[in-house]
Amino acid sequence: MNKQQQRSEETRTRLLKAAETSFAQHGFDATGVAKICQVAGVTKGAFYHHFSSKQEIFLELFRRWLEGLESQMTNLREETVSVPEELLSMSGLIQEVLQAAEDQLPIYLEFWTRAMRDPTVMQALIDPFHRYRDLFSEMISEGISEGTLKKVHPETTAKLILALALGLLIQGLIDPRGDDWQRVTQESLQILLTGLRER
Amino acid sequence: MNKQQQRSEETRTRLLKAAETSFAQHGFDATGVAKICQVAGVTKGAFYHHFSSKQEIFLELFRRWLEGLESQMTNLREETVSVPEELLSMSGLIQEVLQAAEDQLPIYLEFWTRAMRDPTVMQALIDPFHRYRDLFSEMISEGISEGTLKKVHPETTAKLILALALGLLIQGLIDPRGDDWQRVTQESLQILLTGLRER
DNA sequence: ATATACATACCAACCGGTCGGTATTGTATG
DNA sequence: CATACAATACCGACCGGTTGGTATGTATAT
Known part of the structure; x- marks a missing residue:
C-alpha cells in the first residue's frame, strides 16, 4: 500500500x-x-x-454495524450443536452487543429513528433484519425436525425471539447498570424454551 | 369557562x-x-x-402519551379475572397502540431517542417505565400466589414481558403491513404462557 | 382600563456543502 | 538521476438558507 x-x-x-x-x-x-x-x-x-455527504458517512457506519451483527450470528450457528443450546448462547451475543458499545449505544436508536424517515436507510435496515429473521426461522425449523422443539410456527417464533432480543436491548439502554442483563436474558430464554422444548 | x-x-x-x-x-x-x-x-x-420552547411542547406530548398508556394498562387489570388471561389480553393493548398511532408511530421512537440525550426527557420516560414494570411484576406475583403461574422470578419475568411488547412494537414499526401482528402477539404470548403456566 | 391572546417583523447563530487553492507523493521522460 | 507533470489528499474561507427565539404592536374580552 x-x-x-x-x-x-x-x-x-x-x-x-x-x-x-x-x-x-x-x-x-x-x-x-x-x-x-x-x-x-x-x-x-x-x-x-x-x-459525499453527512448522510453517507452515517450510512457507512450503519452498514458496518449490521455486517458485524450478521457475522456474529452466523459464527454462533456454526459453533453449537442442538438448537435449544444455540438459542441459549444468544444471551451471550446480546450481552456482547450491550458491552461492545458502552457509551455509544444510543447510536443504534439513531439508526432506527433515521430509518423511519429515510427510505435509503430503511432499506439498509430492513434487508439484514429480514435475514436475521429468516436465520432464526431456519433455526426453529431445524429444531423441530431434530425433535428438540415443539411443532410451533417457525416464522412467528422467529419474530418472538427477535422481539425478545430487541426489547431486552432497549431496556438495557434505559437501565444500563440497573441490572444484570446477562442473567435476565438467560432466564428469559430459559422460560421461553420451557414453552418451546419438546419433552 | x-x-x-x-x-x-x-x-x-x-x-x-x-x-x-x-x-x-x-x-x-x-x-x-x-x-x-x-x-x-x-x-x-x-x-x-x-x-416556552420547542422542547416544552415535545415534553407535553410525551407526558400525555405516557399517561394514556398507563391508564390503559390499569384499566386492563380491572377487567380481567385470572393472570394468564390478563396477559393474553395484553395482545389487544399492543394492537391498540399500533393502530391508534398508525402513521405517526415514529414519534415514539423520537421520544426514546431524545430521552437518550436529554436528562429531563429521560426522567420523564424512566419513571413511568419502571411503574409499568412494577405493575407486571405484581401481576406475576399474583399469578404465582393464585397458583396459575409457575414459581418464576417476578421481576425478571416482568422484564421479559416488557421486552416482548417492546420488540413486537418495534418490528411492527418496520413492517407495518407485512404481517398480522395481532396474531403474532397472541401466539407469542401463548408460547410464553406455556412456559409460565402451572399445570 | 387593563390583562389576555395573538400577530408581525426581525435577528443572530448555525450548518451543510462548495470551491479555489496548496502540499505531498507517484510516475513518466530524457 | 533529475526534471516535469499528474494525481491524490487535504485545507479553510465562504455562502445561501434555515431556525429557534425575541421584541413590539394590536385587537378583544373582562
Whole structure:
C-alpha cells in the first residue's frame, strides 16, 4: 500500500470513529460536520473528499454495524450443536452487543429513528433484519425436525425471539447498570424454551 | 369557562395536535416551529405564548402519551379475572397502540431517542417505565400466589414481558403491513404462557 | 382600563456543502 | 538521476438558507 493510500485510509477511519462517537453522543442532527472534523483532527475538505455527504458517512457506519451483527450470528450457528443450546448462547451475543458499545449505544436508536424517515436507510435496515429473521426461522425449523422443539410456527417464533432480543436491548439502554442483563436474558430464554422444548 | 379561555385552550390543542403529527412525520429536529404554527393555523406569537420552547411542547406530548398508556394498562387489570388471561389480553393493548398511532408511530421512537440525550426527557420516560414494570411484576406475583403461574422470578419475568411488547412494537414499526401482528402477539404470548403456566 | 391572546417583523447563530487553492507523493521522460 | 507533470489528499474561507427565539404592536374580552 502506498504512503498516500495509507494516510488516506487513516483519515477515513479517524473520520468514521469521530462520527460514530459524535452521533452516539449528540445524535445525527445535532452533530455538525465541522464537529466531526474537529474531533477527527482534520478539516471539512478532508471530510468531503472521503464522503459525499453527512448522510453517507452515517450510512457507512450503519452498514458496518449490521455486517458485524450478521457475522456474529452466523459464527454462533456454526459453533453449537442442538438448537435449544444455540438459542441459549444468544444471551451471550446480546450481552456482547450491550458491552461492545458502552457509551455509544444510543447510536443504534439513531439508526432506527433515521430509518423511519429515510427510505435509503430503511432499506439498509430492513434487508439484514429480514435475514436475521429468516436465520432464526431456519433455526426453529431445524429444531423441530431434530425433535428438540415443539411443532410451533417457525416464522412467528422467529419474530418472538427477535422481539425478545430487541426489547431486552432497549431496556438495557434505559437501565444500563440497573441490572444484570446477562442473567435476565438467560432466564428469559430459559422460560421461553420451557414453552418451546419438546419433552 | 369564558370566551377567552375557550379560545386559548383551542389554540393550545391545535398546536399540540399539529406538533404531534409534524414530529411524527419528520422528527423533532426537522420540524420547525414555523411549520407547526402553519399546520395549526396560528403564528409564532401564539406558539410562544403557550409554550416556552420547542422542547416544552415535545415534553407535553410525551407526558400525555405516557399517561394514556398507563391508564390503559390499569384499566386492563380491572377487567380481567385470572393472570394468564390478563396477559393474553395484553395482545389487544399492543394492537391498540399500533393502530391508534398508525402513521405517526415514529414519534415514539423520537421520544426514546431524545430521552437518550436529554436528562429531563429521560426522567420523564424512566419513571413511568419502571411503574409499568412494577405493575407486571405484581401481576406475576399474583399469578404465582393464585397458583396459575409457575414459581418464576417476578421481576425478571416482568422484564421479559416488557421486552416482548417492546420488540413486537418495534418490528411492527418496520413492517407495518407485512404481517398480522395481532396474531403474532397472541401466539407469542401463548408460547410464553406455556412456559409460565402451572399445570 | 387593563390583562389576555395573538400577530408581525426581525435577528443572530448555525450548518451543510462548495470551491479555489496548496502540499505531498507517484510516475513518466530524457 | 533529475526534471516535469499528474494525481491524490487535504485545507479553510465562504455562502445561501434555515431556525429557534425575541421584541413590539394590536385587537378583544373582562
